[in-house]
């Protein structure tokens with residue numbers, strides 16, 4: 120991958136020199152996951168060349184529609200899906216896919232899934248569910264204490280009241296706290312959360328997000344939060360990466376990406392958020408839903424891109440969205456906000472063809488509003 | 495009802511810990527048990543009625559069939575009718591039948607000139623030995639194969655297992671029994687006679703441990719036949735419930751915690767997939783007592799199945815009635831046990 124050059128130039132290895140900060144908690148380079156052909160369809164390029172860095176103590180939101188490959192990317196990050204090409208690095212060390220290396224890796228990187236009811240074994244008590252990880256990794260000493268402390272860190276207090284319960288005796292929010300406690304019991308450095316609040320009631324969502332923030336502040340945890348919900352990203356993320364059809368199309372700080380989006384896709388996503396009138400008639404993107412078995416040539420967003428559609432004759436020709444490939448965005452956060460679009464002048468941070476960016480105050484009101492509006 | 499409301503309202507709030515619904519309280523369980531026992535008793539009552547109608551009312555003239563082929567005078571016939579109680583009114587006969595049955599008196603066998611109850615008592619143990627061993631082996635074999643083929647469904651192992659077990663399942667039992675008998679007992683070509691052709695022990699069976707070995711030797715063929723025919727059921731049930739479990743996110747969670755594939759299978763998927771199989775196993779156990787009619791007949795195994803076959807040939811109505819009641823009662827009892835055991839295995843059902 121050509122664009123991995125800047126990332127390796129940044130040199131996340133210890134030998135890179137004193138100027139270099141600590142390596143990223145988690146990093147992927149040139150990651151590609153191709154699912155084998157199924158049901159008469161070709162191979163699906165679920166993740167199609169992604170460079171991404173999760174800094175230590177950072178919360179990064181990965182945003183995209185369902186089917187854009189964000190869940191596959193999350194699974195690849197925790198080593199559950201083996202990438203077709205590219206690599207995953209934990210603190211600068213590439214992940215190896217052997218049984219013992221994976222097991223060691225999983226002590227440090229934990230996964231939290233969307234549906235807490237399903238993510239817990241219905242026949243395990245809370246204690247057994249939380250203790251399973253530590254037991255497996257040989258942390259048998261002080262196991263009770265470890266489980267208790269994980270439960271109370273996850274906000275289940277007093278922990279004694281929960282130890283003997285079964286998942287079906289807990290509310291959705293409590294279940295998700297048990298899942299999080301199960302992750303915390305291993306004292307992980309990184310938590311990858313796949314839609315952690317999507318199946319929870321609105322009233323509980325805020326509490327769970329609050330919990331993630333607190334864990335970052337208190338334990339220095341790094342978190343990658345996968346979501347389709349921009350409001351969630353606004354509430355907890357430091358940086359946001361927007362994914363479309365297997366690629367990161369825009370990445371930057373949460374303010375840059377959500378208040379001053381430049382990529383037409385990000386703008387389209389933001390446009391469907393409820394405005395002051397709370398109208399829920401989104402400007403739906405036209406064209407077919409993205410299909411990872413048939414990735415369009417040129418810019419992969421062009422069949423649905425409103426900015427491209429708005430162009431006329433010569434400008435359209437010049438932009439060349441259907442033919443010119445876009446580079447993979449670099450993983451280096453030092454590169455500032457980046458967007459993979461031919462119309463975006465990276466220096467000016469404005470798309471040449473589009474209207475001006477959304478005003479900051481208006482945008483600021485918009486994004487948190489999204490969270491409320493979803494209740 | 496309040497349980498239901500509670501469950502509906504639950505997800506909305508973070509309730510204080512321990513405020514509602516303790517994991518296991520005795521009262522609901524006893525109520526559950528009582529309702530299941532009551533249902534079982536009703537089934538048994540229906541069985542008694544059916545048994546009475548089938549074997550005491552429907553046969554038009556049992557005395558005639560009893561004395562068929564022998565010169566009998568009308569007075570003798572009348573005497574016999576009186577002896578058998580056939581001259582009593584129907585309701586009277588039914589009541590005394592129910593009363594006798596509940597006290598374990600099942601009448602006398604016409605054929606063996608013995609109380610039916612003691613005949614059944616004698617033949618029960620060989621049947622339990624045969625079907626118990628066969629069930630145990632086929633459960634172990636079937637569940638093991640089912641777990642492994644479901645876990646890797648579509649693999650060559652899965653296709654082979656499913657193919658073989660379903661083929662054996664669809665083969666007629668008597669045919670399979672005959673084949674095994676010819677090949678492994680009579681001996682075929684180079685194959686020597688490995689196992690005895692029938693019975694449960696040799697006429698001059700040694701005593702003590704030698705006797706045990708002798709019975710085990712006789713047990714091999716009938717048991718093998720039953721296992722081969724039955725284990726496919728467990729494969730099928732276990733395989734499909736493992737496949738149902740595969741999509742569950744908790745397996746992903748377990749994997750993400752660092753469990754190896756086989757650990758995820760053995761600690762999470764298999765135990766949970768076992769629940770649906772438990773029901774099947776218990777239903778199968780109910781038929782264990784009576785289910786061996788074909789096998790026992792082919793191998794002359796002196797069990798209840800063979801006894802039923804012998805009774806059918808006469809027909810020995812009191813004996814048939816007795817075995818019918820025993821077979822039905824065992825099915826009902828095992829159903830009851832299945833309900834109770836299921837409740838203990840599944841915390842979700844347990845707390846209901």
Ligand code: SF4
Nearest residue numbers: 418421424440460461
């Ligand atoms: S490159 Fe063209 S098609 Fe792609 S997002 Fe930009 S304007 Fe749209």
